Amino acid sequence: MEWEAVIGLEIHVQLATKTKIFSGASTAFGAEPNTQACAVDLGLPGILPVVNEEAINMAIKFGLGIKAEINKVNIFERKNYFYPDLPKGYQTTQLDKPIVGAGHMDIALDDGSTHRVRIHHAHLEEDAGKSLHEAFSTGSHGMSGIDLNRAGTPLIEVVTEPDMRNAKQAVAFARKLHSIVTTLGICDGEMSQGSMRFDVNVSVRPQGQEKLGTRTETKNLNSFKFMERAINKEIQRQIEAIEDGFEIVQETRLYNGDTDVARSMRSKEEANDYRYFPCPDLLPVVIEDSRLEKIRSEMPEMPEARKARFINDLGLGDYDAEVLSCELATADYFEAAAKAGGDAKLAANWVMGELAKTLNQNDLEIVSSPVSAEALGGLVARIKDNTISGKIAKQVFEALWNNEGSSADEVIEKKGLKQVTDxxxxxxxxxxxxxxxxxxxxxxxxxxxxxxxxxxxxxxxxxxxxxxxxxxxxxxxxxxxxxxx
Amino acid sequence: MNEKPLVEKSLIEKSLAELSRSLKAGEVSSVELTQTYLDRINTLGSDLNAFITVCPDIALEQAKAADEAIAAGNTTPLTGIPLAHKDLFCTQGIKTSCGSRMLDNFIAPYESTVTANFKAAGAVNLGKLNMDEFAMGGANENSYYGPVKNPWNHDMIPGGSSGGSAAAVAARLAAGTTGTDTGGSIRQPASMCGITGIKPTYGRVSRWGMVAFASSLDQAGPMARTAEDAAMMLNVMAGFDPKDSTCMDRAVPDYTATLNEPLKGLRIGLPKEYFAEGLDNKVEQVVRDAIKEYEKLGATVKEISLPRTHHSVAAYYVIAPAEASANLSRFDGARFGHRCEDPKDLEDMYKRSRAEGFGREVKNRILVGAYALSAGYYDAYYAKAQKLRRMIRDDFMSAFNEVDVIMGPTAPTPAFPIGDKTDDPVAMYLGDIFTISVNLAGLPAMSVPAGMVDGLPVGLQIIAPHFEEARLLNAGHQYQQVTDWHLAVPTGIDAGMKG
The missing domain is CATH 1.10.10.410 (Arc Repressor Mutant, subunit A)
Known part of the structure; x- marks a missing residue:
């Protein structure tokens, strides 16, 4: 039988505010445990939350960035459950009236087409702390450590509709989301520090069937690669289970990227009744039109607009423009290279071709490319002015990659690669x-x-x-x- | 002030306002005054079990600083005045127990805004007052530290939950005290102990550093001998605090400035629902007599209706426990407060720490609250209670279109014997019927001593529109100019009156 996977994502995006969502404590990453947790974050008795307006502004920016409705009246709710890294015994979050309503994002597929992923909503909430099991588990009591530095860090949780059909689409969406939040400057995008964490909901159904299969949720994936692997693995597991005559159990799963092992964490039967109710310590946050307009006027150029500019002003084709505008780092790199090289199409070919291939082979992101955008632009310029041929340019690129020179000119000079035009x-x-x-x-x-x-x-x-x-x-x-x- | 002949009053007979003048005039020092109260707290205070923590060293140190400030002419009306605080205001370096075993070991690393304001005004902190555990109760029998006795009759309850605060003022153990009122916890004990207590408008006084019971209802207020004293204290307590999102950014008037406004033309509403079944006949008579005094002062009286009054107890006992069930989740044994011995795992730590740390009434309310919020019951209980709450508020709003203040009994009965209703929580809850709707509507209200029934004091409740505390204090003060119920000294505490 032919199977089709159905994938929806929930993404926790840490907002890049200086202080926490309800307290003045710093949100900086990597401090000594519990040195960035104040009385509010510790949930001490008598302590009250005050909303960080900057977190609200950032959530609004996100909503505007994905062309979503912004809810004018925002209610924070308490989600009640006990866990040691949740100091108050409840998480302050949003339920019925999330700040960002329905929106969408378009992603580019490999065949050159675009695919629309609907966003159900995005809500504001506070992050929990961290439980440190490893460092303490060897002791006689089997204790766990609690680090509350992260407790109270503002998050937006972005919830998509189940609009993706394979891991590649999900990753393309994730990358685009990463691009949008970093373009907006509302998230530092540091995946390894947990600044974006993905929960993937996966189900499978026979090709052509409309009814959705039973889904599982794999939580807390913090790299695109792990996400892709975890999804593929889960799709495979579900298909095999069904083909072997088992039913899929609705459950929460954990995936360990280092060992590539997934396991069940808890089933739906064990799910909590969170007893949501409006937080009486916080008044509704009402967003005035004037505030929306001010934020709208300060919005940076979004990937969609950038794509249009790449097509109209730089003469790129639709697919190239999509690929190059999708991620902020790639788009910035490309534009810098195109500017330095004086030829956008040629720069596009090099960024998407030789550079992408080499980065991929070396498992590097574009931000850590050994060849800077300016250096690549210099290379493009020398191709354009016939100083070197395309073939020689590959040698020059390799030399730049291996740090044998800081610019194309230097490498050409040193290696005597200058094209003969006499x-x-x-x-x-x-x-x-x-x-x-x-x-x-x-x-x-x-x-x-x-x-x-x-x-x-x-x-x-x-x-x-x-x-x-x-x-x-x-x-x-x-x-x-x-x-x- | 009072029309009485000015015989020499002993120190502890003096009101806060009188003490303030004596301190400024150099007739007495704050150290002397503080020591007088500390001596009484040691003897009479422990008989009544009014205090959980007494802090003589800190108090005398503050008194000394106050005397220096007075000598330097650097004073506020509260400089050097010995006060005491309900033990749910967090006080830096002094235990804040909230009347619970759960917080028997808790010393806050921060100061509540209310106590910080008093500190800044130069007042002295004598210590922390007994209360119902987590402010849950109307008899002060739910304290981990044992019940508080009523100074008028040691077999009787003082009312609750601010029982220690009311008893301490009545027994002259402090010049004034702070209390909190979630469903009547300032007004009802004020009524039962014969003192003046005011619950301000919700949002008038900061809740920062006040251990929460029900966040949308809790409000701190002064408990004092007279309306004038309460006005002086409220001047210090009220005001915007950026640390409390529910605190209103609204100018605070000088509450003492309008105390002497004439009451001629004041329109008083008497809700017929407040003079109905369940109200003790003798209490009713006291209240009606008090209203007659107001008529003599030029007020007019009309009957009004607050038709949803009988729903208020039900609405309150859904909303307050629901909020409490979440507010009290932080007491889990993980970071502070009581932790059970040798937990074998996380769940064991949670279960035993909470089972041991909380008393019966607190557990009851957590259970009720969690139930009311649970999936499938939310709409039937919590959502419906919120709807009722809006209707109760609307009833008051339309009543205030016709009258300036609403008057009635504070509590349906005088104080009852300790242990009398311990096994009947519903009877206990019904005792809150006249006070609870005020909290649900967020209004300011006050209880002033208005008479005696069987040797026990009875209070008159006055309710005003939002942020009209000045009107309440004015009405209370004018009444106290023509009556002397507020001057009555509890029987059985005279031994210390030599002062």
Whole structure:
């Protein structure tokens, strides 16, 4: 049977506010445990929350960024459950009236088409602390440590509709979301520090069936790669289970990216009754139109708009523009390279081709590319002005990657790769080649035009080889044709 | 002030306002006054079990600083005045137990806004007052530290939950005290102990540093001998606090400035629902007599209706426990408060710490609250109670279109014997019927001593529109100019009156 996977995502995005959502404590990552938790974050008796307006502004920015409705009246609710890293015994979150209503994001698929993923809503909430089981588990009591530095960090939880059909789409969505929140400056995007954490809901159904299968939720994935693997693994597990005659149990699962092992955490039967009710310590946050307008006027260029600009102003094709605008880092890199290189199409080819391939081979993100955008732009410029050929450019790129020079010019100079464009010099090489291959010259001259077209390649090759690749191929072509007349 | 002949009053007979003048005039020092109260707290205070913590060293140190400030002419009306605080206001470095075993070991690293304001005004903190555990109760029998006795009759309850605060004022153990009122916890004990207590408008006084019972209802207020004293204290307590999101950013008038406004033309509403079944006949007579005094002062009286009064107890006993069930979740043995011995795992720690740390009434209310919020019951209980709450508020709002203040009994009966209703929580809850709707509506209200029934004091309740505390205090003060119920000294505490 043909199976189809159905995937929905819930993404926790840590907002880049300086202080927490309900207290003045710092949100900086990596401090000593419990040094960034004040009385509010510790849930001490008598302590009251005050909403961080900057968190509200950032959530509004997100809503505007995905063209969603912004709820004017925002209610915070208490979600009640006991856990040691949840100091108050409830999480302050939103339920019925999330700040961001329905919206959507379009993602580019490999076949060049775009795919729309609907966003159900996004709500504001506070993060919990962290339980540190490992460091304390060896003691006689089997204790756990609690670090409340993260407790109270503002989050928006983005909830999608189940609009993705495979892991690649889910990852494309995740990358685009990453791009939007970093473009907006509302999240630092540091996946390894937990700044974006993905919960994936996966179910499978026979191809063509409308009714959804039973879903599972795999929680807290914090890299695109782990996410892709976890989804593929879960799809496979579900298909195999069903084909073996088992039913899928609705459950929460954990995936360990380091060991590539997934396991069940709890089933639906064990789910909590969270006893939500409006938090009486916080008044409704009412968002005035003037505030919306102010934020709207301060919005940076979003990926969609950037894509349109790439097409209209830089002359890129739709697919290239989509790929290059999708992630902020890639878009910034490309624009810088295109500017330095003076040729957007050529820069696009290099960013999507040689650079992407090499980054991929070395498992690097574009922000950590050893070849800077300016250096790549310099390379493009030298191709454009015929200093080097495309082929030589690959050598130059490799040298730049390996840090054998800081700019294309330096590498070209050092390695003597400058293209020969001096007509006399090229003519001398051609003369030499023709002199060494009299038989081929004779054959060429005897041939008709159609055959000649094919035969010229031999002389071009020989000439290029003799110039060690440095002769300008266009000029070689032209001069050869003239000399072979 | 009082029209009485000015015979020499002993120190502890003096009201807070009188003490303030004596301190400024140099007739007495704050150290001397503080020591007088500390001596009484040691003897009479422990008989009544009014205090959970007495802090003589801190108090005398503050008194000394106050005397220096007075000498330097750097004073506020509260400089050097010895006060005591309900033990749910967090006080930095002094235990804040909330009347619970759960917090028997809790010393807050911060100061509540209310106590911080008094500190800044130069007042002296004598200690922390006994109360019903987590402010849950109307008899002060639910304290981990044992019941408080009524100074008028030691077999009787003082009312609750601010029982220690009321008893301490009545027994002259402090010049004034703070209380909190979630469903009547300032007004009802004030009535039963014969003192003046005011619950301000919700949002008038900051809740920062006040251990929460029911966040949308809790409000701190002064408990004092006279309306004038209460006005002086409220001047210090009221005001915007950016640390409490529910605190209103609204100017605070000088509550003492309008105390002497004439009451001629004051329109008083008497809700017929407040003079109905369940109200003790003798209490009713006291209240009606008090209203006659107001008529003599030029007020007019008309009957009004607050038709949803009888729903208020039900609405309250859903909303307050629901909020409490979440507010009290933080007491889990993990970070502070009581933790059971040797927990074998996380669940064991939660279960035993909470089972041991909380008393019976607190557990009852957590259970009721969690139930009311649970899936499938929310709409039937919590949502419906919130709807009723809005209707109760609307009833008051339309009543205030016709009258300036509403008057009635504070409690349906005088104080009853300790242990009398311990096994009948519903009877206990019904005792709150006249006070609870005020909290649900967020209004300010006050109880002033208005008479005696069988040797026990009875209070008159006055309710005003939102933020009209000045009107209440004015009405209370004018009444106290023509009556002397507020001057009555509890029987059986005279031994210490030599002062």
């Amino acid at each position: 007509i006399g010099a090229i003519e001398a090489i051609i003369d030499d080649v023709l002199a060494r291959n009299p038989a081929q010259v004779e054959q060429y001259r005897a041939a008709d035009d159609a055959r000649r077209g094919k035969m010229v390649g031999f002389f071009v090759g020989q000439t290029m080889k003799a110039s060690r690749g440095k002769a300008n191929p266009g000029m070689v072509n032209q001069l050869l044709k003239k000399k072979l007349q």
